[in-house]
Amino acid sequence: xxxxxxxxxxxxxxxxxxxxxxxxxxxxxxxxxxxxxxxxxxxxxxxxxxxxxxxxxxxxxxxxxxxxxxxxxxxxxxxxxxxxxxxxxxxxxxxxxxxxxxxxxxxxxxxxxxxxxxxxxxxxxxxxxxxxxxxxxxxxxxxxxxxxxxxxxxxxxxxxxxxxxxxxxxxxxxxxxxxxxxxxxxxxxxxxxxxxxxxxxxxxxxxxxxxxxxxxxxxxxxxxxxxxxxxxxxxxxxxxxxxxxxxxxxxxxxxxxxxxxxxxxxxxxxxxxxxxxxxxxxxxxxxxxxxxxxx
Amino acid sequence: xxxxxxxxxxxxxxxxxxxxxxxxxxxxxxxxxxxxxxxxxxxxxxxxxxxxxxxxxxxxxxxxxxxxxxxxxxxxxxxxxxxxxxxxxxxxxxxxxxxxxxxxxxxxxxxxxxxxxxxxxxxxxxxxxxxxxxxxxxxxxxxxxxxxxxxxxxxxxxxxxxxxxxxxxxxxxxxxxxxxxxxxxxxxxxxxxxxxxxxxxxxxxxxxxxxxxxxxxxxxxxxxxxxxxxxxxxxxxxxxxxxxxxxxxxxxxxxxxxxxxxxxxxxxxxxxxxxxxxxxxxxxxxxxxxxxxxxxxxxxxxxxxxxxxxxxxxxxxxxxxxx
Numbered sequence: 001x002x003x004x005x006x007x008x009x010x011x012x013x014x015x016x017x018x019x020x021x022x023x024x025x026x027x028x029x030x031x032x033x034x035x036x037x038x039x040x041x042x043x044x045x046x047x048x049x050x051x052x053x054x055x056x057x058x059x060x061x062x063x064x065x066x067x068x069x070x071x072x073x074x075x076x077x078x079x080x081x082x083x084x085x086x087x088x089x090x091x092x093x094x095x096x097x098x099x100x101x102x103x104x105x106x107x108x109x110x111x112x113x114x115x116x117x118x119x120x121x122x123x124x125x126x127x128x129x130x131x132x133x134x135x136x137x138x139x140x141x142x143x144x145x146x147x148x149x150x151x152x153x154x155x156x157x158x159x160x161x162x163x164x165x166x167x168x169x170x171x172x173x174x175x176x177x178x179x180x181x182x183x184x185x186x187x188x189x190x191x192x193x194x195x196x197x198x199x200x201x202x203x204x205x206x207x208x209x210x211x212x213x214x215x216x217x218x219x220x221x222x223x224x225x226x227x228x229x230x231x232x233x234x235x236x237x238x239x240x241x242x243x244x245x246x247x248x249x250x251x252x253x254x255x256x257x258x259x260x261x262x263x264x265x266x267x268x269x270x271x272x273x274x275x276x277x278x279x280x281x282x283x284x285x286x287x288x289x290x291x292x293x294x295x
Numbered sequence: 296x297x298x299x300x301x302x303x304x305x306x307x308x309x310x311x312x313x314x315x316x317x318x319x320x321x322x323x324x325x326x327x328x329x330x331x332x333x334x335x336x337x338x339x340x341x342x343x344x345x346x347x348x349x350x351x352x353x354x355x356x357x358x359x360x361x362x363x364x365x366x367x368x369x370x371x372x373x374x375x376x377x378x379x380x381x382x383x384x385x386x387x388x389x390x391x392x393x394x395x396x397x398x399x400x401x402x403x404x405x406x407x408x409x410x411x412x413x414x415x416x417x418x419x420x421x422x423x424x425x426x427x428x429x430x431x432x433x434x435x436x437x438x439x440x441x442x443x444x445x446x447x448x449x450x451x452x453x454x455x456x457x458x459x460x461x462x463x464x465x466x467x468x469x470x471x472x473x474x475x476x477x478x479x480x481x482x483x484x485x486x487x488x489x490x491x492x493x494x495x496x497x498x499x500x501x502x503x504x505x506x507x508x509x510x511x512x513x514x515x516x517x518x519x520x521x522x523x524x525x526x527x528x529x530x531x532x533x534x535x536x537x538x539x540x541x542x543x544x545x546x547x548x549x550x551x552x553x554x555x556x557x558x559x560x561x562x563x564x565x566x567x568x569x570x571x572x573x574x575x576x577x578x579x580x581x582x583x584x585x586x587x588x589x590x591x592x593x594x595x596x597x598x599x600x601x602x603x604x605x606x607x608x609x610x611x612x613x614x615x616x617x618x
Binding site (some may be wrong): 032033034035036037038039040046111113244283295 | 354616
């Protein structure tokens with residue numbers, strides 16, 4: 001290979017080597033196994049907590065565990081993609097964070113003694129790609145208008161900082177009606193009495209006014225159909241953190257209303273810091289658990 | 296979190312604390328090795344016409360230490376007298392799985408703590424629960440599940456319920472009812488101002504005790520420290536009361552040396568119950584938790600432990616399928 005050719009390939013090699021190198025040396029072991037068995041079949045299930053050590057684990061800020069297959073030693077299938085695929089979002093991660101990441105499966109048969117699980121773990125390592133952090137200055141001066149940027153557009157993400165009035169209006173508009181809750185409950189086979197209780201609970205929570213914004217609240221609407229947003233933070237103009245002791249949201253990836261309650265009122269020139277998952281920031285580690293002994 | 300949300304969280308926490316306190320108190324009684332815990336009080340009423348069956352079984356199989364592995368069984372009560380049961384608790388005397396494992400035996404000792412009393416909630420019937428040791432994974436059934444459900448049926452003994460009408464109007468004055476005095480019970484409803492007064496009195500007493508000890512002999516440092524510690528504990532207790540009591544809660548000062556009081560309840564003038572959310576016990580004080588303001592016309596019911604108001608429901612179940 002000529003020197004010129006080597007130079008031309010160098011960035012590509014670096015690009016490929018980053019995630020590969022980061023994935024090396026990561027050890028995945030079982031931290032705990034819990035099989036909750038309940039006579040009412042709607043509850044219970046098997047949870048395997050995972051311990052991740054070595055490699056670039058210390059730099060990971062979020063992860064997603066994707067199960068491909070899971071079965072017990074008597075042949076029961078413990079993972080049903082059509083049921084479980086909806087749940088697979090990224091969750092915050094740090095090596096000392098509890099609870100540990102894990103996989104949630106169906107309960108194995110009582111006479112089973114071990115389970116096998118295969119899949120992969122995606123680690124989000126922002127240090128691998130500077131484009132994961134997108135900063136939007138002066139967003140408070142443009143309330144009720146979506147913030148724009150090529151990175152957001154490329155990720156199909158739309159974020160709109162909201163005024164309190166608009167937040168409340170959208171909150172009211174997005175709240176599911178009793179009829180919708182009834183229909184969804186029936187679709188999932190939930191008994192009428194339990195659906196009724198859910199409606200009462202929703203009414204009670206609404207009456208408590210727990211979602212009411214305060215002067216220190218940052219209100220947002222986020223559309224993120226592919227679940228690319230890892231976190232949204234508010235920083236001062238100099239980049240220093242504005243602590244947010246509590247956060248609340250309603251809705252899902254398609255449409256989410258968020259309320260970030262800051263410790264202090266955000267200055268008018270505060271910036272929004274959006275952390276996005278990008279292909280370069282992901283490291284995939286294989287998950288291959290063999291003969292995990294059931295308690 | 297809003298004030299009301301905090302209140303609800305506080306209520307839930309205090310309910311948990313009451314359960315824990317109750318279990319703890321009962322565990323002391325069960326300290327004798329091998330002996331099953333005695334029922335408190337002895338159930339002497341006629342057996343209620345109620346059948347006991349297994350409702351839900353929850354088998355937590357885990358490699359974790361906390362919460363550890365456990366088999367929880369919730370019992371279902373059905374029958375003619377079930378509506379009269381206000382509280383119930385279950386005591387299992389035999390539990391064996393089909394591999395022969397004794398589920399009364401735990402790694403911590405031969406006997407588990409007795410279960411706490413379960414109140415009839417919105418469903419109207421208590422669902423007492425027991426926690427047993429984890430069965431073998433190979434087990435399919437419980438070959439034997441035997442024991443007794445103790446039921447509290449206050450309607451069986453009207454004399455066992457003492458009603459104090461318009462209780463809010465009687466705040467901060469000792470309630471001298473012959474039915475309570477007969478049992479050696481002293482009871483007082485405290486307003487927030489009354490509680491504040493109690494706190495001040497405790498502080499004055501603390502200062503006086505400290506001053507008295509200082510005047511005492513040299514070398515009595517240990518006693519002085521002890522007095523200070525007691526005083527601090529008393530002040531802390533009032534701090535906890537103030538922190539714990541919500542605006543709508545009913546605060547009671549209770550002196551019940553014979554432990555004759557089973558529970559407290561609030562009723563409207565027509566006798567219908569006013570929903571409460573558990574009771575918190577702090578030293579000689581009890582806080583009856585209520586989310587809404589107590590109506591001025593509400594009456595307080597003091598439910599006493601009388602032999603007639605208890606009934607026992609023995610059960611002997613076999614081949615109980617494990618989940």
